[in-house]
Amino acid sequence: MDRLFGRPRPSDERKGRLPPGQYLTEKWPVLHYGSVPHVDLATWDFTVWGEVERPLTLTWEEFRALPRRRVRCDIHCVTRWSKLDAEFEGVAMRTILDLVRPTPAARFVVAQCEQGYTTNLPLDALSDDDVLLADTYGREPLEPDHGWPLRLVVPKRYFWKSAKWIRGLQFLDHDLPGFWERYGYHNEGDPWLEQRFSDE
Numbered sequence: 765m766d767r768l769f770g771r772p773r774p775s776d777e778r779k780g781r782l783p784p785g786q787y788l789t790e791k792w793p794v795l796h797y798g799s800v801p802h803v804d805l806a807t808w809d810f811t812v813w814g815e816v817e818r819p820l821t822l823t824w825e826e827f828r829a830l831p832r833r834r835v836r837c838d839i840h841c842v843t844r845w846s847k848l849d850a851e852f853e854g855v856a857m858r859t860i861l862d863l864v865r866p867t868p869a870a871r872f873v874v875a876q877c878e879q880g881y882t883t884n885l886p887l888d889a890l891s892d893d894d895v896l897l898a899d900t901y902g903r904e905p906l907e908p909d910h911g912w913p914l915r916l917v918v919p920k921r922y923f924w925k926s927a928k929w930i931r932g933l934q935f936l937d938h939d940l941p942g943f944w945e946r947y948g949y950h951n952e953g954d955p956w957l958e959q960r961f962s963d964e
């Protein structure tokens with residue numbers, strides 16, 4: 765009944781959106797292993813290979829010509845900060861999946877990035893319609909720190925699965941733990957189940 769009088773308070777809107785063990789931040793922290801890569805769009809490409817019927821390599825211009833999609837989502841980092849209402853724009857993963865057509869054997873995907881960072885996801889998780897290859901945040905190109913020119917955004921997983929400076933996707937018939945997953949991070953990384961580390 766409160767809702768009849770005025771707008772809901774921010775605390776009401778936020779209720780139920782913070783997974784266990786997380787706190788809210790307004791800022792957007794920068795976190796990664798190693799340094800920010802120097803990327804030249806003239807030589808940049810995006811490659812999809814492995815268990816797909818139509819392997820694909822896109823130049824930056826070709827990537828930018830694909831249909832666009834905007835996703836508003838909450839970010840949950842395993843280091844316990846969460847940021848609500850992030851607005852990314854780019855190409856829906858569904859669009860890429862339609863182009864490359866995973867084979868019936870394809871079950872897992874490894875995101876491959878500049879400087880060798882990797883992270884793994886089941887194909888099911890990648891197929892969600894909120895999964896994005898994002899080049900834009902808040903209507904501006906991504907900051908280099910946050911993954912310019914292109915990052916993966918997987919809203920339903922902890923943010924280490926949202927690979928920055930992504931250069932390709934490798935489709936596999938078996939699972940292959942990525943960079944942090946090999947160092948003890950959970951293989952699935954669902955923030956609502958608090959899947960932080962693999963020994964928990």
Ligand SMILES: Nc1nc2c(c(=O)[nH]1)N[C@H]1C(S)=C(S)[C@@H](COP(=O)(O)O)O[C@H]1N2
Nearest residue numbers: 793794795796797877881910924926927928
């Ligand atoms: N290429 C690359 N992507 C990466 C990482 C990294 O080290 N290298 N770190 C991950 C981790 S641990 C987190 S929490 C998020 C942080 O993204 P942000 O700096 O945009 O907040 O990026 C993820 N993507």
Ligand SMILES: [Mo]
Nearest residue numbers: 795841842924
């Ligand atoms: Mo992280």
